Amino acid sequence: MAIEVRIPTILRPYTDGQKAVQGDGDTLAELFTDLETRHAGIQARIVDGGELRRFVNVYLNDEDVRFLEGINTKVADGDNVTILPAVAGGMA
Amino acid sequence: MLTITQALVDQIVAHARKDHPDEACGVVAGPEDSDRPERFIPMLNAAMSPTFYEFDSGDLLKLYREMDDRDEEPVVVYHSHTATEAYPSRTDISYANEPGAHYVLVSTADTDSLGDFQFRSYRIVEGEVTEEEVRIVEAY
Numbered sequence: 259m260a261i262e263v264r265i266p267t268i269l270r271p272y273t274d275g276q277k278a279v280q281g282d283g284d285t286l287a288e289l290f291t292d293l294e295t296r297h298a299g300i301q302a303r304i305v306d307g308g309e310l311r312r313f314v315n316v317y318l319n320d321e322d323v324r325f326l327e328g329i330n331t332k333v334a335d336g337d338n339v340t341i342l343p344a345v346a347g348g349m350a
Numbered sequence: 351m352l353t354i355t356q357a358l359v360d361q362i363v364a365h366a367r368k369d370h371p372d373e374a375c376g377v378v379a380g381p382e383d384s385d386r387p388e389r390f391i392p393m394l395n396a397a398m399s400p401t402f403y404e405f406d407s408g409d410l411l412k413l414y415r416e417m418d419d420r421d422e423e424p425v426v427v428y429h430s431h432t433a434t435e436a437y438p439s440r441t442d443i444s445y446a447n448e449p450g451a452h453y454v455l456v457s458t459a460d461t462d463s464l465g466d467f468q469f470r471s472y473r474i475v476e477g478e479v480t481e482e483e484v485r486i487v488e489a490y
Contacts, residue, residue, distance in 0.1 A: 266414075267423075268447045313445055315407045322407045342410055343447035345393075348373050348402035349431045349439045 261289055261333055264340040272300040281339075286316065287329045289339065304341060305329065313344040351483045352452040352471040354378070354387050354426070359486055361390045363467050366430035366456040369395065374456075375403040378426035379417050386490055387425040387452075400432045402441070426471075428454035435459070436468035438479050446474035452482070 260280040265273050273279050279297065283289035287305070294301040304314050309329060316323045317340040323331045333339065358378055366374045375395050378387035391413065396406035405413070417423060427448055431439075436455035438446070446453060457468040473480045 266447070268449065315410060317407075317411055320411060322411075324407070340411065340414075342414055344404055344407070344445065345375070345377075345410060345427060345447070346397075346402070346404035346445045347429060347439065347442035348397070348399065349434045349441070 260335060261337045261339055263289070263293065264338070266342050268343055269300055269303055269341065272297040272303070283333060285329070286310075286318070286323060286331050286333060286339070289333055290329075313346055315342045315344055316340070317342070351485055352387075352426070352454070353385075353485045353487060353490070355490065356486050356488060358387055358390055358426075359469060361392075362428050362454065363456055363469065365392045366458050366467070369430070370458040371400045371432050372398055373400060373403040373430050373432055375405065375427075375429040377413065377424045378428070379420075379422040380425035382421050382423050385425060389422065403429050424448055424451050426454050427451045428456065430456045430458050432458050436470045438472055438474060443474055443477055443479060449473075449475045 260282055262278055263281050264278050281289045281292045283292050290301045290304055304311060310316055318326060318331055318333060319338050365376060373395055376392040379389040379391060380386045393405045393409060395403040397404045436457040453472045453474050455470050471482050471484045473482060
């Protein structure tokens with residue numbers, strides 16, 4: 259068992275085009291560090307200065323982790339993590 | 351080039367007009383790799399702002415799950431500018447994360463005089479903006 263991570267189109271160049279990859283860790287921070295060992299460059303697209311990037315949404319089993327414990331949210335085998343860049347913009 | 355039906359153009363413009371003076375936003379989904387916009391999905395602007403838009407994070411997850419289940423992708427990502435021309439701003443460019451999508455911009459700046467609505471389309475890939483022709487058809 260491991261944690262399944264769903265990868266958005268924009269980050270699939272880091273995963274050889276795979277829509278989902280497996281990872282391990284006790285927290286999201288550890289999970290992203292683990293992904294980095296096999297998918298170099300992906301961590302910096304999700305994490306900045308030890309925090310989740312403002313315009314990257316991460317969901318644990320369909321819950322936005324900002325409403326949990328952010329990057330320190332605990333994860334376990336069998337969990338599903340989904341990464342989705344925000345759809346945002348505007349003239350500001 | 352973006353090829354899109356008149357009916358979809360009308361729906362996008364109507365949404366932009368309805369939400370004015372806030373920015374309106376949404377997606378037109380289509381079958382994967384078809385480049386054919388088909389399913390109009392207006393989204394709530396969680397920012398509820400005249401100068402910024404952002405899909406609500408819960409709605410975003412639901413939208414992508416649904417497209418995944420239907421083997422669709424976001425062929426068009428649209429939003430409105432309410433006081434400026436229909437050209438991508440610096441903000442639009444830095445948050446453009448769908449390299450395969452047509453980014454449609456509608457300007458409602460002329461809403462009060464009921465002038466022509468600008469309806470323009472762009473590709474935004476790695477910070478590079480390329481305007482493209484819009485071909486409006488009755489049906490595909």
